[in-house]
Amino acid sequence: MVKALILHGGAGSWRDESIRVKAEKVVEECTRRAWRILGESNNALNTVVEAVRCMEDSGILNAGYGSTLDLLGGRSLDAGLMTSTGLLGAVAAVKATRNPILLARIVAEETPHVLLAGGSADELAVLKGLPPLPPPPPHVVERYVQVARKLLGEDLKQDYYMKIREFVYRHDSSYYTMLKELINVYDTVGAVALDEKGVLAAATSTGGIILKLPGRVGDTPIPGAGFYASSSTACSATGIGEYIIRVMPCLRLDMEVSGGMDLEEALGKIMYYTEKTVGQDALGFIGVSKDGRIFYAYNTDGMLIGYMRDDGEIYVASQHPVKVKVV
Numbered sequence: 001m002v003k004a005l006i007l008h009g010g011a012g013s014w015r016d017e018s019i020r021v022k023a024e025k026v027v028e029e030c031t032r033r034a035w036r037i038l039g040e041s042n043n044a045l046n047t048v049v050e051a052v053r054c055m056e057d058s059g060i061l062n063a064g065y066g067s068t069l070d071l072l073g074g075r076s077l078d079a080g081l082m083t084s085t086g087l088l089g090a091v092a093a094v095k096a097t098r099n100p101i102l103l104a105r106i107v108a109e110e111t112p113h114v115l116l117a118g119g120s121a122d123e124l125a126v127l128k129g130l131p132p133l134p135p136p137p138p139h140v141v142e143r144y145v146q147v148a149r150k151l152l153g154e155d156l157k158q159d160y161y162m163k164i165r166e167f168v169y170r171h172d173s174s175y176y177t178m179l180k181e182l183i184n185v186y187d188t189v190g191a192v193a194l195d196e197k198g199v200l201a202a203a204t205s206t207g208g209i210i211l212k213l214p215g216r217v218g219d220t221p222i223p224g225a226g227f228y229a230s231s232s233t234a235c236s237a238t239g240i241g242e243y244i245i246r247v248m249p250c251l252r253l254d255m256e257v258s259g260g261m262d263l264e265e266a267l268g269k270i271m272y273y274t275e276k277t278v279g280q281d282a283l284g285f286i287g288v289s290k291d292g293r294i295f296y297a298y299n300t301d302g303m304l305i306g307y308m309r310d311d312g313e314i315y316v317a318s319q320h321p322v323k324v325k326v327v
Contacts, residue, residue, distance in 0.1 A: 003195055033051070072214055202227045302318045
């Protein structure tokens, strides 16, 4: 049996070179680390969890320590994982746990539940001895201030942010004034792996989209949207969560491939459906098929990915020659 691994550090523009270079180094380091785990353990689940934990700990990518701030400067984190053997677990809106992917694994392996949310999920993390979430790194706070000023200055033209701005203006006593006093990023992280036993696993983690309303939960903890794994494919998605939930790309792709459609044809069909349903600049996803083929697709400016296969060669990039590819 072959083994395969692919990671993503989020879909988005990746135009800022200083951020892009740091992010690509993180993804390369985490890809190599996860590949070692896959080789040593021959365990796809261990591999994707370690890959995502590595990215959560980086402080550079939008997950774990590096998670973005919501409209009022708070943080809430989501994560989920699934394997082709039926293991499934997720957490949403946790605010005090550094590695929500580890908490999602506890939900999957030690409870009868699929999804735990909020403060009670954080209490479980404390009970299990998981590390707490530190204060946000300086660059996250700086980014929040920059984007908040753009929001108030009406410089953000994306439909998603225009709707948030309209909401803020309608509720200025609750949001607008507080935002003024505090004064095109979709990052999420994910990993997909196939081990030599034929087990597929997918894991995804995020701090959510910047300036989201407090309490918002996106696609990341929802099976079929932010992540999915079956005996045919495993997939991790990134982008604007509300759009991903509407499209359900990971589930939709698996249904097409499981039904006999060629993988590349299925990818094209999903992206066509995506653009017809929610438009351009919406999402991306990565995955591995049961025969070890690595794939990715996106309709944003770029998507940060890293992957390795049995030949040991590593590929890391945030911009790619084609936006839909089977490796």
